[in-house]
Amino acid sequence: MCDRLTEKRKYEIDRNFASEIKRRYSPAPKDETEKIFDNLQTFFSYAQEPGRPLQSILDQAVRLIYRLFNLKEVSIAIKSEKDGLYRYVSLLGFRKDAEEAHRRIAYTYEEIWDTDKYPSIKLSRFSEFDIEDGTTLEGDELLAYNRPILLTQERKSYDEPLESDYFTVYIFGYKEELLGWIEIGDPRSGKLPERSTIKWIELICSTLGLIIQREKPKMGK
Amino acid sequence: MEEKDVFPTNFKQHVLKKYERLPESHDERIIEVLMELIFSSSQWQKNSLHSFLEKVAMIMQRHMSFREVAIALKDRSDGKFRYKMVKGYSREAAASHMKFEYPEEDVLNYTKYPAIRLGRNIVVLGRNIVDLCSALLDQEEELKTYTAPTLIESPRTSMDSMAEADYFHAYLYTGKQELIGFIEFAKTKDRNLPPRMTIKWMEFLCAIVAQIIWEKEYTRKEIK
Numbered sequence: 001m002c003d004r005l006t007e008k009r010k011y012e013i014d015r016n017f018a019s020e021i022k023r024r025y026s027p028a029p030k031d032e033t034e035k036i037f038d039n040l041q042t043f044f045s046y047a048q049e050p051g052r053p054l055q056s057i058l059d060q061a062v063r064l065i066y067r068l069f070n071l072k073e074v075s076i077a078i079k080s081e082k083d084g085l086y087r088y089v090s091l092l093g094f095r096k097d098a099e100e101a102h103r104r105i106a107y108t109y110e111e112i113w114d115t116d117k118y119p120s121i122k123l124s125r126f127s128e129f130d131i132e133d134g135t136t137l138e139g140d141e142l143l144a145y146n147r148p149i150l151l152t153q154e155r156k157s158y159d160e161p162l163e164s165d166y167f168t169v170y171i172f173g174y175k176e177e178l179l180g181w182i183e184i185g186d187p188r189s190g191k192l193p194e195r196s197t198i199k200w201i202e203l204i205c206s207t208l209g210l211i212i213q214r215e216k217p218k219m220g221k
Numbered sequence: 222m223e224e225k226d227v228f229p230t231n232f233k234q235h236v237l238k239k240y241e242r243l244p245e246s247h248d249e250r251i252i253e254v255l256m257e258l259i260f261s262s263s264q265w266q267k268n269s270l271h272s273f274l275e276k277v278a279m280i281m282q283r284h285m286s287f288r289e290v291a292i293a294l295k296d297r298s299d300g301k302f303r304y305k306m307v308k309g310y311s312r313e314a315a316a317s318h319m320k321f322e323y324p325e326e327d328v329l330n331y332t333k334y335p336a337i338r339l340g341r342n343i344v345v346l347g348r349n350i351v352d353l354c355s356a357l358l359d360q361e362e363e364l365k366t367y368t369a370p371t372l373i374e375s376p377r378t379s380m381d382s383m384a385e386a387d388y389f390h391a392y393l394y395t396g397k398q399e400l401i402g403f404i405e406f407a408k409t410k411d412r413n414l415p416p417r418m419t420i421k422w423m424e425f426l427c428a429i430v431a432q433i434i435w436e437k438e439y440t441r442k443e444i445k
Contacts, residue, residue: 018337020380025339025420033248037421041341044428048396121233123240126256131228158235174263195240196249203252206259210432 036068036200043204047211054215058090061182061208066092069197070188073146075102078171078180078212081219086112086180093186094146101143109178120168126202132164146186159191167198171205173213180212181205247284251422254280255429262433270438274306277404277430282309285419287406289368289388291318294402295325297439302328302402309408310368317365325400328392340424342392368408381413391423393431401431401439 029035043064047057058076066074073093077086085106091099111117120128132141132151142148150163166185173179182205187193228236244250258276265273278290289309293302301322307315327333336344369385377384388407394400404427409415 017377017380021337021339021345021414024414025417027340030417033418034421037418037425041421041425041428044425044432045341048428048432050396119228121228121236123237124242127240129236129240155229155232158232172260172263174265176263192236192239195245198240199244199249199252203256206256207429209263210259210429210436214436 039064039068040200040204044207047207054212054219055089057208057211061204062090062092065182065184065201065204069184069193069200071184071193072186072188073166073184075183076180077107077183079178081216084109086178094144098144098146101140104140105144112178112181123167123198124202126172126205127167127169127198130166130168131162161185161187161190161192165192167193167201169198169201169205171209171212173209173216179209179216182208248418251280251284254284255426259429259433262437265437270434271306273433273437275308277426278306278308280426281404281406281423285406285415285422286410287415288408288410289406291405292402293323293328293405294393294434295400300325310366314366314368321366328390328400328403336390339389339420342394342424342427343420344390346388346390383407383409383412383414389420389423391427393427393434395431395435395439401435404430 027038029038043060046052046060058078062074062076065071071093073091075088075091075094077088079086083106085108087106088102091102094102118130118132120130122128137145137148137151142151145151145163147163153162155162163186166183169182169184170178171180171182182201184193184197184201244253258273258280261276262269262273274292277292281287281290287309290306291304291308291310292306293304295302301324303322304318307318310318331344334346336346338344367385375385388405391404391406392400393402393404404423406423
């Protein structure tokens with residue numbers, strides 16, 4: 001079929017091609033997007049492993065988002081299979097008192113969608129921009145802020161987030177059941193987060209939906 | 222969900238403009254379609270596998286620019302891999318794919334099917350990539366799975382180009398590292414090698430697809 005000379009020549013060309021392929025698709029991330037991507041893949045592999053406790057997966061998700069997107073506050077709330085209430089189960093970046101206050105809060109499904117109490121700007125099917133009215137907050141909802149004294153401050157610039165600003169990205173399961181959400185706030189940049197940050201977190205929430213759904217049967221026990 | 226009018230109008234417009242729903246980049250578009258894919262799996266029913274695989278193939282054709290996509294899954298009854306979805310091939314090549322079955326040893330046999338590993342779960346294959354005189358040439362039936370088998374001998378025109386015989390395999394591994402399938406894809410629309418990010422997206426797509434198929438199908442029944 002192929003004489004030795006032809007075979008040798010083609011073999012050399014193919015080896016060059018193999019080197020080109022390896023160079024072109026080298027696994028080391030080349031830019032910020034690839035870095036996010038690699039971390040996302042590592043996270044999903046971690047979460048996919050059966051037997052991994054859900055709490056450690058959620059903690060890992062919070063750390064990932066906190067670190068990758070330069071945020072000072074990240075939290076995850078999920079639905080309890082026991083009583084159907086939504087509670088914060090993983091938090092990063094909060095003062096001890098604020099974190100404890102978060103953990104004491106429990107929301108019903110109806111409260112989550114109560115736009116009179118929690119006004120928001122809907123950004124997509126999965127995410128919204130929220131703002132709390134600092135003058136009406138009380139109890140644990142007030143204590144849950146790192147700097148409650150700043151809650152009544154006026155907005156000076158559209159790009160500058162206030163203490164009361166945060167984003168919520170929802171986590172849905174099978175048949176569109178609301179499984180929980182991720183809240184992010186206080187970007188290190190001092191500006192509203194980039195739109196790509198919200199998109200990536202939406203993707204993380206979608207994948208978390210698959211994982212939480214998988215773990216649901218164990219959660220009620 | 223209704224929005225309460227507590228936001229100053231200009232600020233609300235600013236937020237909506239900054240985070241508007243339409244994707245602004247190719248990556249954002251893929252994020253959107255992946256989320257749609259995951260979301261659609263939340264409505265999974267008894268016969269959803271076929272339409273799910275069709276969606277996966279469509280994502281690869283429309284958003285990753287591959288013309289040919291074939292998805293094979295493992296029948297757990299006999300451990301053999303068979304194609305369940307074939308898109309973009311000639312009718313003969315598609316029919317030929319459906320006749321094939323591979324034991325796991327063959328799927329991962331890089332001596333028989335020379336391959337270069339690209340990432341965690343993707344390899345690029347092709348009979349002229351590593352070894353000109355590979356066994357493939359002797360396997361007449363396998364040649365029929367190519368849309369243009371007569372072009373298999375044609376040389377690569379540049380380091381950027383894909384030859385007729387080049388194709389990729391992305392493996393579907395479960396969290397337990399069980400191989401439950403693979404996606405074969407080839408022929409970019411511009412006939413060049415795909416961009417780096419496409420391969421990265423493919424890896425992620427495969428991880429998601431494997432997780433969904435595992436949860437929805439394998440934990441309940443065999444794929445038949």
